[in-house]
Amino acid sequence: MVQARKWVYAHEFEDQPQTSNLQLVTETIPDTLQDGEVLCEAVFLSVDPYMRLFKVAVGDVMQCEQVARVTASKSDSFPVGTMVLARLGWRWPHTIVVSDTSILEQLPPLGELPASLALGTVGMPGMTAYFGVEEILKPVQGETVLVNAAAGAVGSVVGQMAKIKGCxxxxxxxxxxxxDWLKSELGFDAVFNYKETKLEDSIKDAAPEGVDCYFDNVGGEFSSTVLFNMKQGGRIAVCGQIDQYRYDGKQQTGPLVYGQMLVKQLTMKGFMCRHYFQHWPEAKIQVIDWIKQGKIKYRETITEGFENMAEAFVGLFRGANTGKAIVKV
Ligand SMILES: NC(=O)c1ccc[n+]([C@@H]2O[C@H](COP(=O)([O-])OP(=O)(O)OC[C@H]3O[C@@H](n4cnc5c(N)ncnc54)[C@H](OP(=O)(O)O)[C@@H]3O)[C@@H](O)[C@H]2O)c1
Known part of the structure; x- marks a missing residue:
C-alpha cells in the first residue's frame, strides 16, 4: 500500500468558499495494479468556479481535471510516461485508475505548448468559450460583443475569438x-473595471447603439443592466453566474427583463460546454492553431504546491487569477 493525499469537501459552503470548507486528508491506495489499470501522478490540477456551483457531498473528494503522468501501467493504451488528461479529483501524488474509462484521455496535440493548457485555453474553459461564441452568439463582423469576467479562463478566449471575427x-x-492586459495585449476595444465604473454609463459610452452579443459569466445585477442595453435582435449566451453561486439556488429578486426580451426580440440561451463534447477534438485543434498564429494569447495564474489548492480555489471568487487558475505540484 502507498500513501497519497486528497482534498475533501469538509464543511458546507456558506456564501463565498473559504479554505476552511475543505480539508486535506491522507488516503491509502494499493501498490499493485490489475490488468488494464494505470497509476497516475498529478502534474497540474485545475480549480474552477463550477466546484462551488456543483458541490460534491460533504466528505467526498473534490472533483477536478488533472494533467497527470502515467508512472506504472498494465494498459497497452497508456504506457508508462504517457501524459494524460484525467478526471481524478483533488488527489496527489498517486491515483490508480482503469485506463479504458472516459475519465482518462490523451492530451490534445499541443506540440511545444505547455501541457497545462489542456486544463485552460485548450481545455474545458477554452471549449466553453469556443462553443458559446460559435454555436450561441454567432457574432458577425462589425457587431458589438460584451463579455464579463473577461480576464478569466473563459472570458479571455471569448473576447479574442470575437476579435478574430471582426467584432x-x-x-x-x-x-x-x-x-490593461485585455486592452494592450489581447486587443479588446474597450475595457472597464466593473468595481470602479457605473456599468450603464460605460456601456452607453462604449456601445452607444447597444450590444449585439452578450457573453455572460457573472449574472446578477450586471446582467440586468446589460439586458436593458441590448440592440434589436441581440443574442445572450448564459455561460456562468459566478456572482450568484453563493446564494445556492435561493430565489433572487431583480429587474424583470421580459419586456426587453419582447420589444427587442432578444434571444437568450444557457449552455453547458459538455453538450458539445463530441466536437471538442476539432475545436481544440482550431484553438491550438490560433495560439500558434498569435491570434489567441493566454495567461495562467499558477499556484505552486498541492497543499495550496484550497487557497487557489477560493481565490477565484475574489479575482485572484488572471487567465486560467492552475495548481502545479
Ligand atoms: N457553461 C459552462 O459549461 C461553463 C464552463 C466553464 C465555466 N463556466 C462559467 O464561466 C464563468 C467563468 O469561468 P472561468 O473558469 O473562466 O473562471 P475565471 O474567470 O478564470 O475566474 C473567475 C473570475 O470571475 C471574476 N469574478 C468572481 N466573482 C465575481 C463577481 N461577483 N462579479 C464579477 N466577476 C467576478 C473574477 O475576476 P475579476 O477580477 O474580473 O472580478 C475571477 O477571477 C464562471 O461563471 C463559470 O462558472 C461555465
Whole structure:
C-alpha cells in the first residue's frame, strides 16, 4: 500500500468558499495494479468556479481535471510516461485508475505548448468559450460583443475569438492590471473595471447603439443592466453566474427583463460546454492553431504546491487569477 493525499469537501459552503470548507486528508491506495489499470501522478490540477456551483457531498473528494503522468501501467493504451488528461479529483501524488474509462484521455496535440493548457485555453474553459461564441452568439463582423469576467479562463478566449471575427469587443474585469492586459495585449476595444465604473454609463459610452452579443459569466445585477442595453435582435449566451453561486439556488429578486426580451426580440440561451463534447477534438485543434498564429494569447495564474489548492480555489471568487487558475505540484 502507498500513501497519497486528497482534498475533501469538509464543511458546507456558506456564501463565498473559504479554505476552511475543505480539508486535506491522507488516503491509502494499493501498490499493485490489475490488468488494464494505470497509476497516475498529478502534474497540474485545475480549480474552477463550477466546484462551488456543483458541490460534491460533504466528505467526498473534490472533483477536478488533472494533467497527470502515467508512472506504472498494465494498459497497452497508456504506457508508462504517457501524459494524460484525467478526471481524478483533488488527489496527489498517486491515483490508480482503469485506463479504458472516459475519465482518462490523451492530451490534445499541443506540440511545444505547455501541457497545462489542456486544463485552460485548450481545455474545458477554452471549449466553453469556443462553443458559446460559435454555436450561441454567432457574432458577425462589425457587431458589438460584451463579455464579463473577461480576464478569466473563459472570458479571455471569448473576447479574442470575437476579435478574430471582426467584432468590437467590450470587456469587464476587476483590476486595472487585468484591464490593461485585455486592452494592450489581447486587443479588446474597450475595457472597464466593473468595481470602479457605473456599468450603464460605460456601456452607453462604449456601445452607444447597444450590444449585439452578450457573453455572460457573472449574472446578477450586471446582467440586468446589460439586458436593458441590448440592440434589436441581440443574442445572450448564459455561460456562468459566478456572482450568484453563493446564494445556492435561493430565489433572487431583480429587474424583470421580459419586456426587453419582447420589444427587442432578444434571444437568450444557457449552455453547458459538455453538450458539445463530441466536437471538442476539432475545436481544440482550431484553438491550438490560433495560439500558434498569435491570434489567441493566454495567461495562467499558477499556484505552486498541492497543499495550496484550497487557497487557489477560493481565490477565484475574489479575482485572484488572471487567465486560467492552475495548481502545479
Ligand atoms: N457553461 C459552462 O459549461 C461553463 C464552463 C466553464 C465555466 N463556466 C462559467 O464561466 C464563468 C467563468 O469561468 P472561468 O473558469 O473562466 O473562471 P475565471 O474567470 O478564470 O475566474 C473567475 C473570475 O470571475 C471574476 N469574478 C468572481 N466573482 C465575481 C463577481 N461577483 N462579479 C464579477 N466577476 C467576478 C473574477 O475576476 P475579476 O477580477 O474580473 O472580478 C475571477 O477571477 C464562471 O461563471 C463559470 O462558472 C461555465
Amino acid at each position: 468590437k469587443v467590450i470587456g469587464y474585469a476587476g483590476t486595472k492590471e487585468k484591464c
